[in-house]
Amino acid sequence: MNILMVGAGSMSESLVRGWIDSGIAPESITMTNRADRKRLSELANEHGVQIIEEESIESFDIVVLAMQPEGVLEYVKRHEWTNQLLVSVAAHITPDEIEQISGCGAVCAMPNTPVAFRTGMTGLWFGHQVAMEQKQLATELFLRVGEVVETDETTMPFLMAAAGCSPAFFYEIVGAMTPVLTEAGFEAQQARRIIAQAMKGSAELLLQDARPTDALIDDVAAPNGPTDRGVQVLRTHELKKIMRAALSESAREA
Numbered sequence: 001m002n003i004l005m006v007g008a009g010s011m012s013e014s015l016v017r018g019w020i021d022s023g024i025a026p027e028s029i030t031m032t033n034r035a036d037r038k039r040l041s042e043l044a045n046e047h048g049v050q051i052i053e054e055e056s057i058e059s060f061d062i063v064v065l066a067m068q069p070e071g072v073l074e075y076v077k078r079h080e081w082t083n084q085l086l087v088s089v090a091a092h093i094t095p096d097e098i099e100q101i102s103g104c105g106a107v108c109a110m111p112n113t114p115v116a117f118r119t120g121m122t123g124l125w126f127g128h129q130v131a132m133e134q135k136q137l138a139t140e141l142f143l144r145v146g147e148v149v150e151t152d153e154t155t156m157p158f159l160m161a162a163a164g165c166s167p168a169f170f171y172e173i174v175g176a177m178t179p180v181l182t183e184a185g186f187e188a189q190q191a192r193r194i195i196a197q198a199m200k201g202s203a204e205l206l207l208q209d210a211r212p213t214d215a216l217i218d219d220v221a222a223p224n225g226p227t228d229r230g231v232q233v234l235r236t237h238e239l240k241k242i243m244r245a246a247l248s249e250s251a252r253e254a
């Protein structure tokens with residue numbers, strides 16, 4: 001199975017890192033981009049992948065379109081497609097648009113950068129021309145680097161907000177919490193580790209325990225205790241409203 005990664009940015013590299021860690025041979029992955037040759041050489045040195053400046057599409061089974069959304073359809077138009085599986089990771093592109101131009105089956109995937117550590121969450125939206133074995137192939141490919149959920153036109157924007165974009169929301173939260181700890185005397189990296197480990201443990205608990213989040217809060221918060229008082233601050237400042245607005249804004253096509 002030969003994979004071409006078109007685009008060599010952070011999403012592309014995260015997928016490549018995760019796939020190689022999952023056992024895919026680096027030599028079966030080829031990366032290309034638009035202009036930044038230095039970046040391609042660095043990726044070849046770091047991951048052992050092939051790099052190419054002028055790609056022949058027919059040598060590949062899977063072509064991952066991992067450039068910015070505005071370049072995707074133009075790239076598909078510029079090339080001759082035979083029987084490749086096209087996988088676009090770009091926001092707000094539809095599989096039907098790609099299939100109409102290429103004549104091949106297309107999948108719109110929405111992964112997130114934690115795929116680099118095989119803890120990703122990916123939404124897959126299959127086009128009408130995707131054959132059953134191609135669906136299986138795409139699903140297996142993303143299962144190598146985390147969990148997969150099938151999406152469609154309606155759910156994809158919200159999956160993107162909640163999984164593709166949300167790592168940045170979590171980093172924003174960590175960035176807001178860290179100074180409180182450093183001001184108390186922790187080193188910055190130590191503060192970050194404390195918060196990240198608490199987030200990781202809480203995420204694990206959320207995955208293992210299906211009770212509502214309010215019940216999980218009750219497990220932590222004694223009435224009028226420190227947690228309860230802190231949660232009340234979040235509620236007074238209407239965190240739920242803020243999160244709803246952030247997710248809705250990310251899901252919206254600009």
Ligand SMILES: NC(=O)C1=CN([C@@H]2O[C@H](COP(=O)(O)OP(=O)(O)OC[C@H]3O[C@@H](n4cnc5c(N)ncnc54)[C@H](OP(=O)(O)O)[C@@H]3O)[C@@H](O)[C@H]2O)C=CC1
Nearest residue numbers: 007008009010011033034035036066067068069071090091
């Ligand atoms: N970052 C994330 O967390 C996520 C990103 N995505 C999607 O992934 C895609 C890439 O995002 P990200 O990696 O963050 O972006 P980056 O800006 O980090 O990387 C974009 C890459 O695409 C290349 N590129 C742009 N246009 C072309 C083209 N016409 N042909 C070949 N290569 C091209 C750029 O090359 P050069 O530098 O040479 O111009 C660069 O390597 C986007 O569509 C985004 O919506 C989806 C989920 C999560």
Ligand SMILES: O=C(O)[C@@H]1CCC=N1
Nearest residue numbers: 090091160164165166
């Ligand atoms: O914000 C972006 O452009 C991409 C889409 C999903 C996550 N990052």
